[in-house]
Amino acid sequence: MKTQGLLISGLVFALLIAIFAVINVDPVRVNFMFATTSAPLILVILISALLGGLSIGLFGIIRQYRLQREIKGLKRELDESRALHSSDRPVIHDRDLLAEHDDGLLKPAE
Numbered sequence: 315m316k317t318q319g320l321l322i323s324g325l326v327f328a329l330l331i332a333i334f335a336v337i338n339v340d341p342v343r344v345n346f347m348f349a350t351t352s353a354p355l356i357l358v359i360l361i362s363a364l365l366g367g368l369s370i371g372l373f374g375i376i377r378q379y380r381l382q383r384e385i386k387g388l389k390r391e392l393d394e395s396r397a398l399h400s401s402d403r404p405v406i407h408d409r410d411l412l413a414e415h416d417d418g419l420l421k422p423a424e
């Protein structure tokens with residue numbers, strides 16, 4: 315449901331940008347640091363919106379990748395911790411050895 319809401323709000327936002335861009339078709343001067351050019355305002359608006367969306371998407375992908383890597387590391391750490399703690403208590407399978415090491419705490423299973 316959350317994904318559908320995000321999709322619908324994204325489509326509404328894109329529609330608003332498209333309407334705003336179509337209304338503004340006058341030529342404008344675009345000043346880059348090294349050059350100046352004239353372009354229709356509709357192109358400036360659409361290209362700016364596209365570059366903004368791409369940059370946000372790229373940052374989201376990078377964040378997702380980092381989180382996946384962190385999850386993988388934490389799972390590995392958890393598995394190592396579980397393996398370490400499961401080997402803390404000695405397991406004696408031989409009844410003779412169990413009888414030799416019996417200090418009143420360990421009782422053989424009958």
